Amino acid sequence: MRVLQVSAELYPLLKTGGLADVAGALPGALDQAGADVRLLLPGFPALRESLVKECAVAPLALPWGEGRAALLRGQLAGLGDATVYLLDAPGLFERPGNPYADEAGVPYADNHRRFALLGLAAARLAEGIDASWLPQLVHAHDWHAALACAHLAASRARLRSRARSVYTVHNLAYQGLFPAPLFCELGLPPDQYAMDGLEFYGQVSFMKAGLHFADAITTVSPSYAREIQTPEQGCGLDGLLRHRAGDLHGILNGVDYAVWSPAHDRSIAQAYSLDRPEGKADCKAALQRDCGLAVKPDALLFGVVSRLTEQKGLPLVLQALPDLLDAGGQLVVLGSGDARLDQAFAEAAARHPGQVARRTGMDEGLAHRIYAGSDVVLVPSRFEPCGLTQLYGLSYGTLPLVHRVGGLADTVVDCTVEDLAAGLATGFVFDAFTVETYRRALRRAFVLWSRPEDWAGVRRTAMQQHFGWDDAARRYVEVYRGVLCG
Numbered sequence: 001m002r003v004l005q006v007s008a009e010l011y012p013l014l015k016t017g018g019l020a021d022v023a024g025a026l027p028g029a030l031d032q033a034g035a036d037v038r039l040l041l042p043g044f045p046a047l048r049e050s051l052v053k054e055c056a057v058a059p060l061a062l063p064w065g066e067g068r069a070a071l072l073r074g075q076l077a078g079l080g081d082a083t084v085y086l087l088d089a090p091g092l093f094e095r096p097g098n099p100y101a102d103e104a105g106v107p108y109a110d111n112h113r114r115f116a117l118l119g120l121a122a123a124r125l126a127e128g129i130d131a132s133w134l135p136q137l138v139h140a141h142d143w144h145a146a147l148a149c150a151h152l153a154a155s156r157a158r159l160r161s162r163a164r165s166v167y168t169v170h171n172l173a174y175q176g177l178f179p180a181p182l183f184c185e186l187g188l189p190p191d192q193y194a195m196d197g198l199e200f201y202g203q204v205s206f207m208k209a210g211l212h213f214a215d216a217i218t219t220v221s222p223s224y225a226r227e228i229q230t231p232e233q234g235c236g237l238d239g240l241l242r243h244r245a246g247d248l249h250g251i252l253n254g255v256d257y258a259v260w261s262p263a264h265d266r267s268i269a270q271a272y273s274l275d276r277p278e279g280k281a282d283c284k285a286a287l288q289r290d291c292g293l294a295v296k297p298d299a300l301l302f303g304v305v306s307r308l309t310e311q312k313g314l315p316l317v318l319q320a321l322p323d324l325l326d327a328g329g330q331l332v333v334l335g336s337g338d339a340r341l342d343q344a345f346a347e348a349a350a351r352h353p354g355q356v357a358r359r360t361g362m363d364e365g366l367a368h369r370i371y372a373g374s375d376v377v378l379v380p381s382r383f384e385p386c387g388l389t390q391l392y393g394l395s396y397g398t399l400p401l402v403h404r405v406g407g408l409a410d411t412v413v414d415c416t417v418e419d420l421a422a423g424l425a426t427g428f429v430f431d432a433f434t435v436e437t438y439r440r441a442l443r444r445a446f447v448l449w450s451r452p453e454d455w456a457g458v459r460r461t462a463m464q465q466h467f468g469w470d471d472a473a474r475r476y477v478e479v480y481r482g483v484l485c486g
């Protein structure tokens with residue numbers, strides 16, 4: 001089956017979070033599962049500069065009139081021989097900052113146009129704009145690509161395409177909402193601005209374009225698939241999601257073990273593995289040294305690698321920091337985003353030199369060194385669709401401490417006495433999202449740390465976990481088959 005993957009990010013070239021990791025790994029796994037996969041992305045500078053074997057496919061008419069855009073085809077240097085389509089529209093995509101916002105973090109005022117074009121280009125491909133390859137299915141990721149599903153529905157209604165669509169929600173909290181008058185710039189039929197369409201409380205919702213028009217919807221863990229059908233976690237869309245429950249699938253993300261494995265990770269101080277875990281101690285000492293922490297093998301070292309946002313529950317880490325430090329623990333935080341959270345961690349690092357370290361910005365190498373060098377990775381998210389950092393923690397034998405929610409609940413087993421005894425425990429899980437329950441999970445981590453043999457056992461179980469993309473790819477192929485046969 002011919003499948004077009006549409007996303008705004010792609011590891012390793014352009015990444016703000018887990019979406020990039022998924023977009024980077026899923027195509028290869030789908031290929032292994034027998035699908036013929038191509039990618040469509042906006043021509044952001046990091047991608048545009050890497051395009052090789054480039055050829056022009058066709059110009060694209062812009063629904064709002066002025067400006068020019070074209071569709072290019074090629075491959076991305078260093079990323080194998082996958083065929084990639086890029087939107088060449090320098091006026092829209094060649095900007096500093098991240099894909100969505102300027103250097104000050106302010107979303108671009110024309111984001112509706114930038115991402116409308118992404119969806120439009122997907123539909124044009126499904127209509128046959130590239131005579132050499134016609135997708136049977138368009139798989140759109142997150143709101144940035146969601147208009148593909150609305151455009152495809154319109155193309156099918158006009159008998160211009162027979163392609164089907166699958167929409168993956170990576171995070172329901174980011175919806176792509178825009179003022180209603182901008183709808184006329186999206187190139188969609190006017191009747192799609194309706195409650196049974198893109199209208200959402202008087203605004204245009206790109207998210208709804210996916211949720212309403214896709215033939216199937218997936219999200220990135222079974223628990224999150226259930227949670228988003230509740231008013232508490234449905235972000236106002238739970239009714240629609242309940243209505244579409246029969247077409248909604250929770251498919252857990254995988255780990256690309258070619259990238260996230262301590263046995264052959266070139267960024268870390270010393271390789272190690274399940275059978276030869278000794279190198280982890282060297283990674284810890286190197287991390288402590290590099291981050292200005294006291295080099296103490298017996299200090300329990302907690303790591304955070306995270307976007308600094310409300311979602312990630314980091315205020316709990318700050319509120320319970322005295323507990324962590326009084327018990328002799330250390331903390332290293334790598335994060336970027338919210339200025340107040342960043343400031344709070346900077347102040348903590350200044351107040352507790354040698355015990356707290358904070359680094360800002362996106363630093364892929366340091367992220368690897370933190371997963372390898374820490375003993376515990378903290379992921380106390382308020383909500384978490386899947387979460388990859390706890391999965392990377394497991395792979396590196398760095399026990400995740402997580403809130404029992406979303407994909408975190410699906411992937412980490414708490415160190416209760418019974419699961420310890422059964423050899424199932426892989427980390428520390430707290431239930432209610434309160435500082436008290438988080439504190440208790442911290443205490444469990446310190447108690448386990450005081451029993452080195454038990455710690456080593458749990459670490460072994462953690463490293464034995466396998467969350468391969470092969471399983472996820474098989475599930476996606478089943479969903480694709482269902483949609484194509486339906």
Ligand code: ADP
Pocket residue numbers: 016017018019021305306307334335336360361362363364367386387388389390
């Ligand atoms: P989300 O997509 O919500 O941010 P995930 O856990 O799915 O959360 O994915 C986060 C990804 O981003 C992981 O690959 C993590 O290592 C990476 N990451 C987050 N913050 C940083 C940072 N400051 N530097 C490097 N990598 C980061």
Ligand code: GLC
Pocket residue numbers: 017018019022170171220253384385386387388407
């Ligand atoms: C989103 C979610 C995260 C998930 C990632 C990849 O950014 O916040 O939980 O792991 O997408 O699917």
